[in-house]
Amino acid sequence: MKLIFLGPPGAGKGTQAKRIEQVHNLVQLSTGDMLRAAIASGSEVGKQAKKVMDGGNLVSDEIVVGIVSERLKDKDLANGFILDGFPRTVGQAKALDKILADSGDALDAVIQINVDDEFLVERITGRYTCANCGKGYHDTFERPKEEGVCDRCGSTAFTRRADDNPETVRERLNAYHAETAPLLPYYAEKGILKTIDGMVEIEQVTGQIDEVLNGIK
Ligand code: ADP
Ligand code: ADP
Ligand code: ZN
Numbered sequence: 001m002k003l004i005f006l007g008p009p010g011a012g013k014g015t016q017a018k019r020i021e022q023v024h025n026l027v028q029l030s031t032g033d034m035l036r037a038a039i040a041s042g043s044e045v046g047k048q049a050k051k052v053m054d055g056g057n058l059v060s061d062e063i064v065v066g067i068v069s070e071r072l073k074d075k076d077l078a079n080g081f082i083l084d085g086f087p088r089t090v091g092q093a094k095a096l097d098k099i100l101a102d103s104g105d106a107l108d109a110v111i112q113i114n115v116d117d118e119f120l121v122e123r124i125t126g127r128y129t130c131a132n133c134g135k136g137y138h139d140t141f142e143r144p145k146e147e148g149v150c151d152r153c154g155s156t157a158f159t160r161r162a163d164d165n166p167e168t169v170r171e172r173l174n175a176y177h178a179e180t181a182p183l184l185p186y187y188a189e190k191g192i193l194k195t196i197d198g199m200v201e202i203e204q205v206t207g208q209i210d211e212v213l214n215g216i217k
Contacts, residue, residue: 001026001080001216002105004087006183007113008176009169010123011198012205015136016113017084019206024213025079031086033134034067035059036161053163056171058179061091069099080108088180093187108216110187111209113198117173124169131157142202 001024005013017028035053038046045067049059068086087093100106115123126139132155137144144151150158163172187193196208 001108001213002100003081003108003213004083004110004187005113006110006180006187007115007198008117008120008180009172010120010127011113011115012123012202013084013113015142015202016205016209017082018134018136019202020209020213021082023210027077027079027081028084029068029071029077029081029086030084031064031068031088032084034071035064038067054168056163056168056175058088058175061089061095064088065092065095068096072099087183088175090182090186093183107192109212110183110193111212112184112193112195113205114195115198119199120173121166121169124164125166127164128158128160130155131159 003026005017007013014028014030014032017030020026021028035046035049039050039053040046045063049063052059064086068083072081083096087096096107123138123141126141128137128139129135130137130150130153133150133153135150135152136142137158148156150156184193194212196205196212198205
């Protein structure tokens with residue numbers, strides 16, 4: 001299955017992708033994670049991306065499409081993937097259609113995780129991640145069972161993203177409404193857009209996604 005999880009920053013795309021990939025044997029492809037890896041590597045692309053990401057703006061289509069098209073060649077994706085955070089512009093969506101069509105493929109579904117803006121600042125400013133295994137947490141909504149210890153790997157080191165602050169969140173929301181929301185009609189016209197309610201508990205959101213996926217295959 002080839003899926004896109006679409007929604008504003010903080011909607012729960014990463015949280016849900018990590019839950020769904022295990023059950024459905026898919027691979028989560030997060031362009032945010034790929035860009036942060038490029039920054040950590042100190043590459044030229046990483047340097048360019050860092051400036052843009054710190055301001056809450058979108059990295060250029062050229063850079064992001066380049067990174068994704070390379071990753072899509074990898075053999076571990078044979079059973080399918082979940083794109084998390086890509087595409088974010090109509091230009092990226094068209095580039096993806098072409099990459100897939102060139103190998104005789106197409107998307108199975110675009111799952112819109114619908115969350116009103118008023119929820120998102122709290123979601124993002126409370127977000128943190130296990131520094132060892134990448135499991136996501138939230139100060140209020142998703143705390144580890146034992147305070148300060150990762151449920152999944154037992155690590156006691158956690159990180160917060162530099163761009164998860166209230167000022168940058170507002171810029172990121174502006175970018176979402178201006179550049180990414182136009183993807184909703186784009187995929188609706190193709191008949192593959194499925195919208196679910198992202199304002200309920202994490203488990204319930206997963207349940208809705210499962211229902212959509214069971215309806216596909
Ligand atoms: P995205 O990948 O869309 O930016 P995340 O999956 O990182 O969003 O979620 C943002 C934050 O909100 C995380 O800290 C996560 O634990 C929390 N979160 C995700 N889904 C929900 C939900 N349904 N209810 C409450 N908090 C949530
Ligand atoms: P979130 O889901 O919380 O917005 P991501 O990790 O997906 O966070 O993205 C973090 C930042 O990385 C974005 O604000 C943007 O600057 C950059 N980025 C990620 N994916 C893309 C993309 N497909 N196109 C352009 N910029 C991107
Ligand atoms: Zn961990």
